Amino acid sequence: MSRGLWVSVVGGGVIGLSCAWALAREGARVTVIEPDPGRGASLVGAGMLAPITEAHPTEPGLLAAGRAAVEAWPEFAAALAATGVDPGYRTTGTLVVGYSADDLVALDELASRLSTLGVDVERLTGSACRRAEPALAPGVRGGLSVPGDHSVDNRALLRALRAATDAAGVEFTPGAAPAPTPGSAVRELVGVGADLVVVAAGVWSAGLVPELGGLVRPVRGEIVRLTARRSTPVLTRTVRALVDGRAVYLVPRETGELVVGATQDEVGFDRTVTAGGVHRLLTDARRVLPAIDEYALAETSSGLRPMSPDGAPLVGHVADDTIVATGHGRNGFLFAPLTATLVAQLATGNTATTFADTFAPSRFSVAKSR
Numbered sequence: 001m002s003r004g005l006w007v008s009v010v011g012g013g014v015i016g017l018s019c020a021w022a023l024a025r026e027g028a029r030v031t032v033i034e035p036d037p038g039r040g041a042s043l044v045g046a047g048m049l050a051p052i053t054e055a056h057p058t059e060p061g062l063l064a065a066g067r068a069a070v071e072a073w074p075e076f077a078a079a080l081a082a083t084g085v086d087p088g089y090r091t092t093g094t095l096v097v098g099y100s101a102d103d104l105v106a107l108d109e110l111a112s113r114l115s116t117l118g119v120d121v122e123r124l125t126g127s128a129c130r131r132a133e134p135a136l137a138p139g140v141r142g143g144l145s146v147p148g149d150h151s152v153d154n155r156a157l158l159r160a161l162r163a164a165t166d167a168a169g170v171e172f173t174p175g176a177a178p179a180p181t182p183g184s185a186v187r188e189l190v191g192v193g194a195d196l197v198v199v200a201a202g203v204w205s206a207g208l209v210p211e212l213g214g215l216v217r218p219v220r221g222e223i224v225r226l227t228a229r230r231s232t233p234v235l236t237r238t239v240r241a242l243v244d245g246r247a248v249y250l251v252p253r254e255t256g257e258l259v260v261g262a263t264q265d266e267v268g269f270d271r272t273v274t275a276g277g278v279h280r281l282l283t284d285a286r287r288v289l290p291a292i293d294e295y296a297l298a299e300t301s302s303g304l305r306p307m308s309p310d311g312a313p314l315v316g317h318v319a320d321d322t323i324v325a326t327g328h329g330r331n332g333f334l335f336a337p338l339t340a341t342l343v344a345q346l347a348t349g350n351t352a353t354t355f356a357d358t359f360a361p362s363r364f365s366v367a368k369s370r
């Protein structure tokens, strides 16, 4: 990449920071514009890197990209850790468990569906699940072992990315890039004279880039953070559960934090944490892990997932001087390394890269092709 290229990255969530770091490592001069780092989904998300257990029948293209993304993680995490802050990357795998007989049928269907996609997962009895995770409730009837789904501590990751971008010379400008007016592009409105703008403003991206109109919708997720106290039983890996048909996950951290999530509601830009949402999460989680009654309640929060129509990211040029990097939906942490690499490649004019077509916003007819 030309040393003279100056890139403005709009948005300082996991996607904006990852792109900024990749661009700076390639030699670009990079400025990140961010009005309020606490507002984004990245501060809230659970940090599962879960292409297999997040695989959805209506999103067939996501599994291959997700598996490639998970493979990019060891190098990404090691490079981040080398800059001084450990991002809390864990490869301990995921256990998916079922509570009722119907939940076990649903897990069997999931295992068969995955098998047809070439992913073999091991079926476990209830007692095998408890041997793997002794803190699980006696009511857990069976499960699946998914060693390929990993996790990262989202907040440690954001700290690591901030340290890495600082070390790479990325500049930070507090403030918001204003929405475009008819006839003006977001690049001009950024007002810093950059050669290229990367819009990575999560659910707010569509308000900045008219070409994204109708392509990014907010899906609210409420989530609960608990802290293990001395002698409370802990999990050693992510447990995802079906409890009478409802999905809940429990993601443990080395720090003793346990993240319990998450609701999925289409309520526009409303980020209210509802009593009903928290009640539902805790009720289902304690049926899987009764010991959570003894955990400290540390935080309830919610964030807006930037969801695209087909669940895959929207990464690509919408104009010669504007790249978008949004639409990561439920998988922003998973895709961060892949998206950052793709953006750095596109910034150099390389459009023949892996997943460029899968992620191109122009796959939807309303988005402008380049």
Ligand SMILES: Cc1cc2nc3c(=O)[nH]c(=O)nc-3n(C[C@H](O)[C@H](O)[C@H](O)COP(=O)(O)OP(=O)(O)OC[C@H]3O[C@@H](n4cnc5c(N)ncnc54)[C@H](O)[C@@H]3O)c2cc1C
Residues within 6 Å of the ligand: 010, 011, 012, 013, 014, 015, 016, 033, 034, 035, 036, 037, 038, 039, 040, 041, 042, 043, 044, 045, 046, 047, 048, 049, 050, 175, 176, 177, 178, 179, 200, 201, 202, 203, 204, 205, 208, 220, 221, 222, 223, 261, 262, 263, 302, 303, 304, 305, 306, 325, 326, 327, 328, 329, 330, 331, 332, 333, 334, 335
């Ligand atoms: C409850 C929950 C659980 C989740 N769990 C997982 C998980 O386990 N694994 C996973 O991979 N993903 C998960 N996700 C999804 C993940 O959090 C998102 O996909 C990811 O955080 C999106 O990152 P982003 O950088 O695109 O957006 P954000 O993190 O939302 O960041 C966008 C940033 O843009 C800024 N911005 C907005 N407007 C402007 C402007 N005009 N100018 C400048 N900046 C602006 C905002 O202030 C914000 O900081 C979860 C999400 C939620 C809500």
